[in-house]
Each structure stands twice: as structure tokens, then as C-alpha cells.
Ligand code: HEC
């Protein structure tokens with residue numbers, strides 16, 4: 288009886304929605320994959336409202352609307368199967384959407400893709416022909432200075448800066464007003480972090496996003512400007528190449544150890560001192576603080592760039608990070624309120640306090656004493672019994688203090704405040720901390736010594752994102768190593784290049800052996816450590 292009814296129902300459905308017949312088989316298997324791996328975020332009914340969804344910004348896609356960001360089809364069109372497969376295989380960088388290649392088999396990924404399409408009747412409408420745009424190839428001649436200059440001209444003239452800002456940090460005048468189609472606040476992409484672009488980091492990826500737009504977001508398609516002969520296809524490529532040039536050529540690799548070279552004489556204390564341009568930069572990713580309540584799932588600062596140099600007496604540490612707002616900035620108050628409302632539905636934490644003009648903040652954390660082994664205080668600002676030594680900088684009042692943190696809530700200032708100079712430049716903070724290596728308070732202030740692996744961690748708050756207290760972005764422990772000076776013998780024999788090279792080779796070996804004797808801490812090539 289029951290089987291008959293099911294068959295009847297299926298027959299009726301198939302006559303109404305003929306497209307289902309084609310995918311009926313895949314979608315049963317696809318549904319199993321979906322329920323197991325996707326529904327937690329995207330919701331049982333595909334509405335983007337799974338149990339975890341309220342902790343995410345951007346929210347998981349609502350499949351019932353069939354609006355997709357990363358497509359090869361024209362603005363407003365459905366994606367191709369290949370577009371959906373790409374999102375499933377590679378994920379959407381810079382969002383919570385994981386890459387599934389390697390976690391699910393080819394068959395499972397194809398099946399779940401077919402199942403996603405059943406959430407919207409748009410895909411069943413076979414009269415809609417889904418066709419990818421034809422994209423030109425990157426013009427020859429490379430992205431030289433002239434090409435980039437031309438790209439920059441169009442960046443200014445077609446209004447990218449309105450949202451993405453003068454230097455592309457996502458701080459344009461319209462940025463605080465942006466929302467996606469569901470009404471959630473949305474950040475204009477930071478064009479200096481192409482590794483976080485949803486559709487991929489290459490100039491070709493960017494060119495395609497400019498042709499198609501990111502549907503469901505304020506990021507428009509610029510194809511019509513070509514049709515209107517406002518610019519040529521080649522000029523759109525130049526713009527894509529210009530945007531690409533704002534980010535590092537390679538996705539920044541996370542290294543464990545910041546090497547501070549030793550120089551003679553005065554340290555560069557100003558953030559824009561030309562000496563910084565010659566020093567290595569180290570990238571440290573930050574993530575939302577989700578361990579202690581109130582948790583924070585929408586950190587605005589995705590990482591910090593760090594450089595360090597010393598002269599045997601003092602250390603200068605430059606931390607630079609992208610921040611769309613020089614907080615406190617009342618222009619961002621409404622945006623902050625919308626972020627707090629969006630994230631407030633996380634019922635694991637008390638509702639956030641009202642939007643207030645908080646300052647931006649940064650903390651650099653060390654243990655009080657350089658450990659001999661691998662034991663370090665708790666990375667999340669230490670504990671009552673095992674405090675950490677921190678430098679805390681705020682944008683208003685613009686100052687840095689030193690102190691001991693005993694957990695997130697307790698901070699007691701110490702007299703050893705570092706000197707700090709800061710600039711805010713079109714969506715980027717650059718702060719230089721300078722402090723003597725040795726201080727009188729050897730019990731509380733970390734005593735910075737050469738040739739040791741000094742644990743260091745970073746914390747950042749964007750006030751205009753509603754961040755303060757435990758609502759912050761955190762890193763794990765990394766290391767700072769103050770390199771020892773090159774021995775005088777090497778410096779005075781520059782004529783014998785051969786000997787110098789060999790001598791340095793020996794030095795590296797000797798240092799490696801010495802480190803080995805200290806329990807293998809630090810040093811270049813030290814393995815990844817979890818540290819959390
Ligand atoms: C941890 C949460 C999470 C899980 C699990 C997850 N997704 Fe997503 N997914 C997201 C988020 C968040 C977005 C939206 C990102 C954005 O808009 O930038 C998204 C977007 C998508 C998109 C839209 C791509 C586009 O171009 O618009 C597709 C397709 C997708 N997910 C498929 C899947 C499939 C299939 C699964 C299961 C195999 C899955 N997702 C599991 C969080 C998740």
C-alpha cells in the first residue's frame with residue numbers, strides 16, 4: 288500500500304518537475320552527504336540556517352534562493368555545475384566554507400552538488416539555459432609598471448575606491464553602509480589579502496569576478512562598462528592586474544620565528560622609517576577568541592605583519608595590520624551595531640553590550656621569563672597563578688603601557704612601558720614598540736636576550752567592529768629571536784669571499800648545535816608547534 292502511494296507521488300512529481308527524473312538517483316546519495324556534512328551550517332532545508340550559522344559572518348549560503356557569489360555566468364544568472372563544484376572542492380577562502388576535495392570522494396561531491404540544486408526550483412526550470420561567459424586570456428606583456436598604472440586609473444575612475452578605499456584596504460566611504468542581500472553587514476574585501484578572495488587570488492580570478500560580480504553582495508559586475516565602451520576588455524585586465532599587485536605574490540607562509548637582526552646605532556623608531564623596508568616581514572594569522580565567554584566569531588583583523596631589529600641594547604618591533612576604521616570613528620557606529628546584532632544570536636554567550644565607539648587595540652605578549660624548555664604560560668593571556676608580560680597599545684588615548692595579565696580580565700600596569708609610535712594610513716595601522724632589552728624589574732618584565740627563543744603572541748581589537756575585552760582576535764605562541772652580531776672576524780675579512788661563505792656556514796652549524804644543546808628550541812626551520 289505504502290509503496291504504491293510513494294510510486295504514485297513520484298510519478299506525479301516527475302510529471303510536474305521533469306528535471307528531477309535526471310537527478311533522482313544522485314540526490315538520494317547526495318542528501319546523505321548533505322545531512323552529514325553540510326546541514327550543520329547550511330540547514331536541513333538548505334536555508335542557510337543550520338545550528339552553527341549564527342556564529343558566522345558571512346552566513347552560510349541559503350540554497351533556496353539560488354544566488355551564488357562565484358560564477359562564470361553573467362550577473363544575476365544561475366551558476367554552472369562546474370562553478371558549484373569549484374566552490375565545493377576548493378571552499379570559499381576568507382569564510383567558514385571549507386574545501387571538500389580530499390574529505391569527500393569525487394562521487395560524493397558530485398552527488399551533493401546535484402542535491403543542492405534541488406533546493407531551488409530555478410535549477411529545475413529547463414527553459415533557463417545556463418551558459419558560462421567567454422573570458423579572454425590575460426593580455427601579453429605582463430603586469431609591468433605601465434599596465435599597473437593604467438589599472439590604477441580605472442580603479443579610481445569606475446568607483447572601486449568608494450567601497451575598497453584609496454589604497455584598497457576596504458575602507459572606502461561607502462564601506463560602513465554595506466549589507467548583503469539578506470541584510471547582514473558585509474565588509475568590502477581587503478584587496479591586500481588576495482588569499483582570502485572567495486573566488487581565488489590570481490589576476491584571472493579577479494578579472495572573472497569583475498566580469499560577473501559577486502551576486503548577493505554589493506560587489507557589482509563591470510561587464511556592462513565594456514559593452515558601453517567605457518573601457519576595453521584589456522583595460523579590465525589591467526585593473527585586475529593592479530588589484531593583484533596589491534597583495535604579496537605568494538600567500539604569506541606562517542613561520543615560527545621572527546628574526547630580529549642586530550644593527551649598529553639608532554633603531555628605526557618611526558613606523559615609516561625607510562629602514563623597515565629592508566627588513567623581513569613575518570605574517571601571523573589571528574582568529575576569533577572562541578574559548579572564553581563572551582566569545583567572538585567575527586574578528587575584523589585577520590592577521591598582523593611583524594618586523595623586528597635590535598642594537599644590543601634596545602629592541603624595535605613593528606606591527607602592521609589592516610583595519611578599515613581608525614577607531615573610535617562614529618561613521619562606523621551603525622555598522623558596528625549591525626555586526627553586534629548579527630552575532631548576538633549566538634546563545635552560548637550573553638548579548639553583547641550596545642555599540643560604543645571603542646578604540647582599536649593591539650597587545651604583544653611575552654612570558655615574564657624566557658623558558659628553558661617548551662613550557663609557556665597559557666597563551667590566552669596567562670592565568671592568575673602564571674601571569675604574562677604584555678605591551679598594550681590603544682588608538683585612543685594613543686599610548687602603550689606594559690603590564691601583567693592574569694587571564695583576559697585582569698591587567699596590572701608596570702612602569703616599563705615601551706615607547707610607541709603609530710600611524711594610521713588608509714586602512715592600515717603601523718605601530719613601532721621600542722624597549723630596552725634589560726630593565727630593572729627582572730621579576731616581572733621579560734628580559735630580552737640574544738640567541739634565545741623568546742615566546743611571543745599577538746592580540747588585536749577593531750573598536751568599530753564592536754571588539755573590546757574578550758571579543759578580540761588572537762594568535763597562538765610564536766618566537767622572537769634576537770640574532771647575534773656577525774663576528775668581527777667575518778666583518779674584517781670581506782676580501783676573501785670564499786672564506787666568509789665557509790665561515791658563515793660553520794657559524795650556522797655551531798649555532799644549530801648550541802640550540803640542540805638547549806633542548807632544540809627556536810632556530811630557523813624549527814618544526815610547527817601547536818602551542819595552544
Ligand atoms: C562550517 C560551515 C560550513 C559547512 C560545514 C559547509 N559550508 Fe558551504 N558555506 C559556508 C559559508 C559560511 C558559505 C558562505 C561564504 C560566503 O558567502 O562568502 C558557504 C557557501 C557555500 C556555497 C556557495 C558558493 C558560492 O559561490 O556562492 C556552496 C555551493 C556551498 N557552501 C556548499 C557546501 C556543501 C556542499 C557543503 C557540505 C559538503 C558545505 N557547503 C558545508 C559554510 C559551510
Ligand code: HEC
Nearest residue numbers: 446447450473474475476484485486487493496504505506
Ligand atoms: C558598492 C561597493 C563596491 C564597489 C563599487 C566595488 N566593490 Fe569590490 N567588493 C565589494 C564587497 C562588499 C566585496 C566582498 C564580497 C564578499 O564578501 O563576498 C567585494 C569584493 C571584491 C573582490 C574580492 C573577490 C572575491 O573573489 O572574493 C575584489 C577583487 C573586488 N571586490 C574588486 C573590486 C574592484 C576592482 C572594483 C572596481 C571596479 C570593485 N571591487 C568595486 C564591494 C564593492
